[in-house]
Amino acid sequence: MPASASRTAQPPRPIRPLPDQLISQIAAGEVVERPASVVKELLENALDAGSSQLGIRLEEGGVRRIVITDNGCGIPASELPVALLRHATSKIASLDELEAVLTLGFRGEALASIASVSQLSLTSRTANDPHATQVSADTGALQPASGGVGTTVDVQHLYFNTPARRKFLKSEQTELGHCLEMVRRAALARPDVAISVHHNGKPLEHWNAGDVATRTAQVLGSDFARARLPLDEEAGELHLYGFAGLPTASRGRPDQQYFFVNGRFVRDKLLNHAVRSAYQDVLHGDRFPSYVLCLDLPPETVDVNVHPSKIEVRFRESRAVHQFVYHAVQRCLARQAGENGDSLHTGADDEPVPAPGTIQLQEPRAAYGGAAGGGSQWINYSAARQTELGIAQPRQAYLGMVRDATAPRPYMPSSQPPAWLADAQAARAAEPPGLLDGIAVAKVALPPSGDAAQATDDHPLGYAIAQLHGVYVLAQNARGLVLVDMHAAHERILYEQIKDALDARDLAVQPLLLPVTLPANPVEIGTAEEHRETLELLGFDITPVSPTTLAVRAVPALLQQADAEALARDVLRDLNAYGGSRVLAERRNELLATLACHSAVRANRKLTLEEMNALLRQMEQTERADQCNHGRPTWVQLSVAELDRLFLRGQ
Ligand SMILES: Nc1ncnc2c1ncn2[C@@H]1O[C@H](COP(=O)(O)OP(=O)(O)O)[C@@H](O)[C@H]1O
Numbered sequence: 191m192p193a194s195a196s197r198t199a200q201p202p203r204p205i206r207p208l209p210d211q212l213i214s215q216i217a218a219g220e221v222v223e224r225p226a227s228v229v230k231e232l233l234e235n236a237l238d239a240g241s242s243q244l245g246i247r248l249e250e251g252g253v254r255r256i257v258i259t260d261n262g263c264g265i266p267a268s269e270l271p272v273a274l275l276r277h278a279t280s281k282i283a284s285l286d287e288l289e290a291v292l293t294l295g296f297r298g299e300a301l302a303s304i305a306s307v308s309q310l311s312l313t314s315r316t317a318n319d320p321h322a323t324q325v326s327a328d329t330g331a332l333q334p335a336s337g338g339v340g341t342t343v344d345v346q347h348l349y350f351n352t353p354a355r356r357k358f359l360k361s362e363q364t365e366l367g368h369c370l371e372m373v374r375r376a377a378l379a380r381p382d383v384a385i386s387v388h389h390n391g392k393p394l395e396h397w398n399a400g401d402v403a404t405r406t407a408q409v410l411g412s413d414f415a416r417a418r419l420p421l422d423e424e425a426g427e428l429h430l431y432g433f434a435g436l437p438t439a440s441r442g443r444p445d446q447q448y449f450f451v452n453g454r455f456v457r458d459k460l461l462n463h464a465v466r467s468a469y470q471d472v473l474h475g476d477r478f479p480s481y482v483l484c485l486d487l488p489p490e491t492v493d494v495n496v497h498p499s500k501i502e503v504r505f506r507e508s509r510a511v512h513q514f515v516y517h518a519v520q521r522c523l524a525r526q527a528g529e530n531g532d533s534l535h536t537g538a539d540d541e542p543v544p545a546p547g548t549i550q551l552q553e554p555r556a557a558y559g560g561a562a563g564g565g566s567q568w569i570n571y572s573a574a575r576q577t578e579l580g581i582a583q584p585r586q587a588y589l590g591m592v593r594d595a596t597a598p599r600p601y602m603p604s605s606q607p608p609a610w611l612a613d614a615q616a617a618r619a620a621e622p623p624g625l626l627d628g629i630a631v632a633k634v635a636l637p638p639s640g641d642a643a644q645a646t647d648d649h650p651l652g653y654a655i656a657q658l659h660g661v662y663v664l665a666q667n668a669r670g671l672v673l674v675d676m677h678a679a680h681e682r683i684l685y686e687q688i689k690d691a692l693d694a695r696d697l698a699v700q701p702l703l704l705p706v707t708l709p710a711n712p713v714e715i716g717t718a719e720e721h722r723e724t725l726e727l728l729g730f731d732i733t734p735v736s737p738t739t740l741a742v743r744a745v746p747a748l749l750q751q752a753d754a755e756a757l758a759r760d761v762l763r764d765l766n767a768y769g770g771s772r773v774l775a776e777r778r779n780e781l782l783a784t785l786a787c788h789s790a791v792r793a794n795r796k797l798t799l800e801e802m803n804a805l806l807r808q809m810e811q812t813e814r815a816d817q818c819n820h821g822r823p824t825w826v827q828l829s830v831a832e833l834d835r836l837f838l839r840g841q
């Protein structure tokens with residue numbers, strides 16, 4: 191009461207325009223949030239000036255000093271004081287130009303804002319000037335200076351005159367981290383520009399001008415470089431290109447997601463959503479894909495003047511843009527999955543022969559990098575022991591042996607798909623598997639009598655030959671050995687099957703002869719009651735039979751092999767966590783992953799050859815079958831050449 195009373199009691203001041211300096215300081219609140227914002231604005235100016243080389247020197251995380259030097263067009267001496275004025279720009283002169291702006295800056299307020307909260311000097315020289323000229327922002331005085339063509343902006347003691355803001359700054363390392371993130375964005379947007387960074391006098395980064403593949407590998411690191419898919423799609427005036435990281439390169443935080451619109455880094459809800467949706471089928475909900483994607487489109491179809499920091503944009507045709515980005519990324523991911531071992535391993539046979547005494551086995555993940563995937567990682571280990579033991583094999587004899595063995599083998603189609611693998615209807619009619627156990631190995635492995643090559647083309651994953659430690663299926667195809675993680679592969683197949691059935695509203699229900707009861711807590715009971723309809727849609731009948739007990743009376747037919755109690759608990763947990771309506775919309779794929787994981791064949795389950803072959807065939811039919819729902823690969827190819835290297839020791 192006294193406070194408001196005293197406020198109202200004050201006589202109102204006369205209305206006056208704010209002084210220029212104060213206006214800039216207010217604007218700086220929006221534009222210059224921290225040292226990183228200064229770095230961003232200065233880098234944008236340097237790039238707008240057509241620079242091909244940028245030097246960034248930071249002191250104390252940029253709080254003490256930020257110096258950015260470029261070799262761009264420079265500013266004529268007469269314009270230097272103007273550059274520091276509010277709303278002074280060389281980039282646009284009319285509304286029409288604003289609507290078609292292609293430069294990163296256009297508001298003409300960055301230098302003025304920064305100068306209002308720091309000690310700033312600007313040194314510049316154009317190609318026509320005999321020497322550089324320097325202007326200091328606080329005096330406005332011009333003086334001759336040394337330096338080549340280009341501009342140097344020196345920003346010292348940020349917020350020296352606004353201590354309240356200064357207090358918000360974090361530690362030196364944190365501020366440095368934010369500054370470096372701005373540099374990374376510029377570096378990814380412009381691989382054609384050489385960039386170097388120093389901090390407290392020490393060199394931190396140096397990137398030569400190069401291509402996108404090299405720059406993204408340098409900036410995002412080798413994990414990304416090894417597991418990324420090149421993307422380049424055009425539709426009408428839209429052009430999307432860059433690299434989509436494979437699920438194997440996904441991260442626990444969304445810290446490697448770079449989207450550029452006409453060269454400008456943006457964080458845009460619409461684009462994020464499009465990319466996220468494209469990844470949904472191959473990535474578990476708590477993982478974040480890595481990507482560097484650039485969208486180019488006519489500047490007049492995108493409004494970049496939405497926010498002073500220009501990090502948000504607005505598309506005129508937002509739906510079309512969303513659809514285009516979504517489909518392009520999804521196609522890119524699906525294309526990868528649809529390819530068979532041949533294309534996954536492009537060039538694997540041309541790898542250099544390893545030095546004698548060591549074996550170099552290409553890490554399977556490296557192969558996922560594709561043609562543009564950059565370096566591969568090698569696992570080295572010594573094979574010298576065999577030489578010591580005097581075991582020498584004549585190369586020719588060995589090769590002959592291997593080549594004979596690579597002749598494709600016939601596939602003996604099983605009369606019925608095995609129960610655990612088939613769809614709901616077939617499952618009900620199937621005969622119990624396992625009849626061919628033991629003898630089947632010899633039968634199926636017989637040399638071909640028919641057109642085996644044809645069969646191999648139809649079945650790129652080849653034919654099962656054995657199961658290893660109850661975890662892996664070994665199969666032989668034309669290229670060599672295929673190793674399948676059977677749980678992951680089955681999970682992926684089930685996931686797609688449930689998804690299709692759910693899409694078609696055709697999820698077969700399997701009533702349980704004997705209901706399964708489970709002790710439940712009040713949250714589980716409440717969730718079951720509240721989300722009854724959603725559960726029904728999913729093929730579940732889970733109802734409370736007492737205040738502490740739930741009964742499961744039906745499960746989706748596709749999941750009838752699963753442990754009903756554990757399945758029910760997890761479904762209720764997902765429903766509770768994501769909410770009933772959302773679980774079928776944006777969180778649907780998490781739920782599908784939960785369901786699929788429960789029902790997928792477990793390790794140590796002995797499979798017959800029939801079952802293994804059925805699994806391979808289903809994998810071939812399933813889109814994206816080479817990545818499980820958690821983003822792990824489901825199978826890898828080891829070519830005969832790779833196997834050869836294991837034994838020939840570099841000959
Ligand atoms: N590094 C630079 N090289 C050449 N000119 C520059 C540079 N930095 C700033 N300028 C000039 O100063 C003007 C004002 O810069 P700024 O305040 O960032 O506004 P904006 O970038 O929005 O035009 C720019 O329009 C440009 O003409």
Ligand SMILES: [Mg+2]
Binds near residue numbers: 231235296298300
């Ligand atoms: Mg600018």
